[in-house]
Amino acid sequence: MTVARFWRKIPHRYNLIGTRCTTCGEHYFPPRQMCPTCRREGKIEDHKFRGNGEVVTYTVIHTAAKGYEMQAPYNLAIIKLDEGPSLTGQVICRQDEMEIGMRVRSVFRKLGEESNKGMIYYGTKFIPE
C-alpha cells in the first residue's frame, strides 16, 4: 500500500474515528459516507468510537497474510463495538484465551510491515477488557 493511501485513513485507524448518520442514528465503522438506510437523506458526521466491544467470531491464522509473517500465528476476530457496528481486528492474547462473546478494548499497535518498502503500519488492535 502506498504511503498516501495509508496516511489518508490514519485518523480512522489510529483513533477509531468512524461516522454516524444523524438522520437515523446508525453508527458506521469502518467509516461510510453514504448511509445504506437513508442514502441521500442521510447526514453523515465523524464519530469517535470508545473502542470497547465483544468478539463475535475469531480464528487463529497460521498461514499469514503478506507482511504479517513475523506475527504468525495470530488471533483475528470480528468485534462488535458497543455502539453497534462490527469490524475486523487482531486480538492480542493467548490462543486458548480466545472465546466467542469475550469482551475486548482497543489499543494502538503496529499492524504489519512491508519489508521491501520499509513501511510499518500502525493501527488498532484489541486486548481482553
Add this chain to the structure above:
Amino acid sequence: MRDVAIIGIGCTNFGELWDRSFRDLFVEAGLSAIEDSGIQGEEIDSMYVGNMSGGRFVEQEHIGSLIVDYAGLASNLHIPATRVEAACASGGLALRQAILSVASGYDNVVVAAGAEKMTDVGMDTATDALAAAADREWEGIMGATFPGLYAMIARLHMHTYGTTSEQLAAASVKNHHNGTMNPIAQFKNEISIDMVLNSNMVANPLHMFDCSPISDGASAVVVVAADIARKYTDIPVYVKASAQASGSISLHDRADITTLDASVVAGQRAYKMAGMTPDDIDMVEVHDCFTIAEICAIEDLGFFRKGDGGRATEAGETAIGGRIPVNTSGGLKACGHPVGATGIKQAVEITQQLRGTAGKRQVDGAEVGMTHNVGGSGGTAVVHIFSRNR
C-alpha cells in the same frame, strides 16, 4: 427475453500446470468448446471472459483482447471480447453476461470463458492477490487472509449450530471421492476424515484439506438462442434461470456471519425465474472454496435448514446417490479452483450431467441442475439453473 441454451463445452485439466502458459490454457478450453458445439468462428457474435487477477498472477491485463487474439478471432473477424471480474465469481458472471446478451436479442452465438494461471507466482503473492477479493483497507490490512475469513464463518457456525470439524471434513472427503471420477480434477486421490484433521492448520478451525488449492485452468461454453440450438446439437441444455445478487464486501458487515445473504437472494431469484423450488434440482455445483462454504451454500440455497448442513453432509445426503448430490465434479476442493475458470467449469459439469455423459459421476435421471458461484466472502453470488427441457 429469449430462451438461451448451452450447445458446447470445453475444459482443460485443472492443476499445477507448469508446462502450460495462460494463453495455452484458454486457447485449449475455447477450441474444445467450439469444436464440441459445431459452430464456425464466423458465427461468434461476442465473447465474455472471467478472470480475477491476470495483473497479479501473470502481470497481464487486457485479458479480453489477449484471449480473442490468440483464439484467432481478432485480426480477421474482430469479434468483441469483454473481461468480467468479480473475484472468484468472475466465471459465473461471464456466463451470465453471455446469457444476457443472447437473451436480449443482441447476439445469437456467444462464447463464455474463464481462465486463471495462479501457480506462476509464489504462495505469498497468490495469497495476497486472493486477499484483494476482501476489503483491503479494513480486512486485509488487519491481517485477514481468505482462509481466515471463512475460518471465522466456520467458528461461529460450530458455536451456533454444533457443527463439528469432522462434519466439515466430510465435505472434503466426499469431494475428493467425486474428484477420483473426474478426468480433469487436480486431485484424484481418496482422502479420509483423519487426513483432513491431521493436515496443517491454515486458519483455525480450517486445515489445509478444508481449503481449495491454488490452481491453473481454463473452461469455456458456447451459448446460443434456444431457437437455433437444435441446428447444432441433439441435447441442448436450456438456461432456466440466471440470477445475481450482492452482499457487503466485508464479512464483518454481514447481518449474520454464517449466512451469505447474496447466496440466499441469488437463489431465491433463480428459483422464482425458473418457477422451481429446491426439490426440483437434481444436483448442484456449489462454491466450496472452503469446506464451510459448501455447508453454508447448501443451507443458503434452501436444500437444508440453516445449521443442518454439516450433519446432512456427514450422513451422505450430498453424495452421488444421496438426496441432493453436491459437487459431482469434485468441487473447488478436489477439481481445483483456478478462480476465473471455476464458474464456467461448474456449468460444464452440469451440462455433462444433463447430457448423460458424466461417466462414473453420472447422477441417475438428471433433468435439472444448478450452479452457485461466489465472489470473496459473499460480496457477489451468481446462481444458474439448467434443464434438459425448454
